[in-house]
Amino acid sequence: MGEKTEKLLSILKLQPVVPVLIVDDAKSAVPLARALVAGGLKAIEITMRTPAALEAVRAVAAEVEGAEVGAGTILNVAHWEAAVAAGSKFIVSPGTTQELLDAAADSDVPLLPGAATASEVMALREEGYQVLKFFPAEQAGGAAYLKALSSPLAGTLFCPTGGISLKNANDYLSLPNVICVGGSWVAPKELVTAGDWAGITKLAAEAAALKA
Numbered sequence: 001m002g003e004k005t006e007k008l009l010s011i012l013k014l015q016p017v018v019p020v021l022i023v024d025d026a027k028s029a030v031p032l033a034r035a036l037v038a039g040g041l042k043a044i045e046i047t048m049r050t051p052a053a054l055e056a057v058r059a060v061a062a063e064v065e066g067a068e069v070g071a072g073t074i075l076n077v078a079h080w081e082a083a084v085a086a087g088s089k090f091i092v093s094p095g096t097t098q099e100l101l102d103a104a105a106d107s108d109v110p111l112l113p114g115a116a117t118a119s120e121v122m123a124l125r126e127e128g129y130q131v132l133k134f135f136p137a138e139q140a141g142g143a144a145y146l147k148a149l150s151s152p153l154a155g156t157l158f159c160p161t162g163g164i165s166l167k168n169a170n171d172y173l174s175l176p177n178v179i180c181v182g183g184s185w186v187a188p189k190e191l192v193t194a195g196d197w198a199g200i201t202k203l204a205a206e207a208a209a210l211k212a
Contacts, residue, residue, distance in 0.1 A: 001128040008110035008131055011068045011090055012159060012180050014042045016173055017207040020072060020161060020182045021046050021056075028192055029056035033064040035197035036186065039204025045092055045182065047072040048079055054086045061087025070112075077103045084109050094135050096120070101127055112159060116140040121153050131157045131179065138163025143171040150177040169210055183207070
């Protein structure tokens, strides 16, 4: 587990914000990822919420130099296996099941598992996880809630995701138990649809300049 934790940390430490992408058209994945990397966001999560997602992961993994592409919204073993086969460097889940934990244990690809309560965090710590996704961050109590966990659950690091924007990202990034945040604001749908890659690079650069 230690080696996989270090692998995950090396990816999450690349930047203060990990873009969380919903890709509707796989053809946009490569220019979108290149725009994000150009702005300083190399670690990219593509969520498995659309039919185009796997093809998008495959294309970014193969064609975008400097990108560390991961797959999000992984809910079961079938999702896991398909995402890894497509080239995912890391896996993100909104929560956890024993089925997912077993798949993660048998894989060299690191898992960023989701947790929203102290009990869920404790259960994942018992499984050896030190780095977790706090989701849905704003709805589950926000930065104040996560700060309250920092002392009793010291040693656990989080990537909060859900409801985070440029306006409140630093509320999380200033916490001692936050390594980075996940956010979709760096790739708004209207800019992707318009093919405004320069606009996305600008948003990515603003996000990359946040204090991690």
